[in-house]
Amino acid sequence: MKRLLIKGGRVISPADGLNDKLDILIVDGKIAEISEEIEDAQAEMINALDKIVTPGLIDMHVHLREPGFEHKETIESGTKSAAAGGFTSVACMPNTNPVVDNATVVDSIMDRTKANAKVNVFPIGSITKELAGEELAEIGFMAEAGIVAVSDDGKTVKDSSLMRLALEYVKAFDLPVITHCEDETLVKEGVVNEGYYSTITGLPGIPTAAEEIMVARDIRLAEMTNTPLHIAHVSTKGAVEIIRAAKQRGVEVTAEVTPHHFTLTDEEITTFDTNIKVNPPLRSAEDVEAIKEGLVDGTIDVIATDHAPHAWEEKDVEFNYAPFGISGLETALSLVITELVKPGILTIEEAIEKLTINPAQVLNIDKGRLEVEKEADLTVIDLDEKYRVDIDKFYSKGKNTPFANQKLYGKPMLTIVNGKQVMKDNQIL
Numbered sequence: 557m558k559r560l561l562i563k564g565g566r567v568i569s570p571a572d573g574l575n576d577k578l579d580i581l582i583v584d585g586k587i588a589e590i591s592e593e594i595e596d597a598q599a600e601m602i603n604a605l606d607k608i609v610t611p612g613l614i615d616m617h618v619h620l621r622e623p624g625f626e627h628k629e630t631i632e633s634g635t636k637s638a639a640a641g642g643f644t645s646v647a648c649m650p651n652t653n654p655v656v657d658n659a660t661v662v663d664s665i666m667d668r669t670k671a672n673a674k675v676n677v678f679p680i681g682s683i684t685k686e687l688a689g690e691e692l693a694e695i696g697f698m699a700e701a702g703i704v705a706v707s708d709d710g711k712t713v714k715d716s717s718l719m720r721l722a723l724e725y726v727k728a729f730d731l732p733v734i735t736h737c738e739d740e741t742l743v744k745e746g747v748v749n750e751g752y753y754s755t756i757t758g759l760p761g762i763p764t765a766a767e768e769i770m771v772a773r774d775i776r777l778a779e780m781t782n783t784p785l786h787i788a789h790v791s792t793k794g795a796v797e798i799i800r801a802a803k804q805r806g807v808e809v810t811a812e813v814t815p816h817h818f819t820l821t822d823e824e825i826t827t828f829d830t831n832i833k834v835n836p837p838l839r840s841a842e843d844v845e846a847i848k849e850g851l852v853d854g855t856i857d858v859i860a861t862d863h864a865p866h867a868w869e870e871k872d873v874e875f876n877y878a879p880f881g882i883s884g885l886e887t888a889l890s891l892v893i894t895e896l897v898k899p900g901i902l903t904i905e906e907a908i909e910k911l912t913i914n915p916a917q918v919l920n921i922d923k924g925r926l927e928v929e930k931e932a933d934l935t936v937i938d939l940d941e942k943y944r945v946d947i948d949k950f951y952s953k954g955k956n957t958p959f960a961n962q963k964l965y966g967k968p969m970l971t972i973v974n975g976k977q978v979m980k981d982n983q984i985l
């Protein structure tokens with residue numbers, strides 16, 4: 557029997573009402589005991605004194621790129637990156653090649669996960685076949701194969717009546733719909749936020765209304781069909797306001813933001829660095845402020861990375877031609893701590909909620925808690941560790957981050973998945 561004893565940490569699990577100095581004993585991959593003083597001579601001991609111990613972090617929005625774009629990322633490299641970032645579970649988006657629009661592709665991701673993944677992987681199926689927005693994907697078969705949600709992420713389902721149909725149809729399978737909101741007719745050739753900085757750089761702009769129109773549409777459709785809707789990567793003040801109002805009148809809508817959208821503004825585009833090119837684009841300081849308010853008052857339930865790795869040579873082109881996306885798994889927790897927790901915007905408990913139980917609840921997965929007899933997924937965090945982001949040490953193939961060389965606070969020290977240590981002190985085990 558394999559025994560692991562995590563001693564002396566401050567255990568924070570909002571869903572279990574825990575915020576105390578506690579020991580945790582893991583036996584054969586499961587949590588065996590959580591209490592004040594556990595002694596176990598046979599167990600391997602981990603000293604968590606002055607550290608925070610939380611349920612394993614969950615990232616409900618990542619692009620693992622496999623199958624089809626293995627030069628950008630694979631299930632192996634992407635889940636190593638997740639483990640390095642303190643995540644024990646990720647949900648992966650279906651914009652692969654082939655698209656995850658049928659059960660065979662879901663099965664293949666499950667098989668590859670079993671063989672190569674360092675953390676739990678929960679596949680998301682597409683809403684429409686080939687993400688083409690024309691007919692529904694094989695949602696029922698994919699549900700049987702184990703998807704946790706559907707999304708055409710990367711694209712909006714343009715046809716409102718097809719989106720309505722999708723929202724009706726998923727009810728039979730109890731799946732949430734995750735929507736990527738942009739009105740393509742307003743986006744056109746846009747590559748950055750439309751505003752002062754797009755004007756002075758001459759880069760084509762994407763107006764905030766492009767996002768807000770679709771957020772409003774999808775919320776109305778969710779309301780009409782009574783289906784849970786999750787809004788991906790919220791980036792504008794107006795979107796926060798629309799979601800807040802919808803929640804107030806009882807619509808079952810949830811929302812996420814990414815670390816880059818609560819950290820950076822569109823002023824960054826004056827560098828023309830393609831590593832800040834992302835969809836939705838970095839917005840104005842006013843939008844960032846509104847997003848933070850949304851995090852504080854609960855309008856925004858989840859922090860998710862939208863980890864979108866790209867190959868170096870793909871980003872090393874003129875701004876207009878570079879693909880959208882930021883590699884996010886290995887800086888997310890530090891950005892949450894540096895930008896939200898240290899300045900007192902969120903308490904550490906609130907931050908952990910948005911990284912554990914809240915995404916678990918959106919996806920309806922049995923994760924995000926610390927409970928005896930459950931699989932031991934845990935993250936040990938050092939809140940005070942200060943370090944410089946080193947992209948050469950990234951496990952992700954995607955080095956496309958605007959945070960390279962930045963000094964950040966707070967780091968995951970240890971990631972445990974199913975009782976197994978998968979990352980310790982920046983090393984994948």
Ligand SMILES: NC(=O)N[C@@H](CC(=O)O)C(=O)O
Nearest residue numbers: 619709710834835864880881
């Ligand atoms: N966010 C991005 O900029 N890119 C994502 C697509 C998406 O999340 O919409 C990608 O797949 O590269």
Ligand SMILES: [Zn+2]
Nearest residue numbers: 709710736788
């Ligand atoms: Zn998207």
Ligand SMILES: [Zn+2]
Nearest residue numbers: 649709710862
């Ligand atoms: Zn995405």
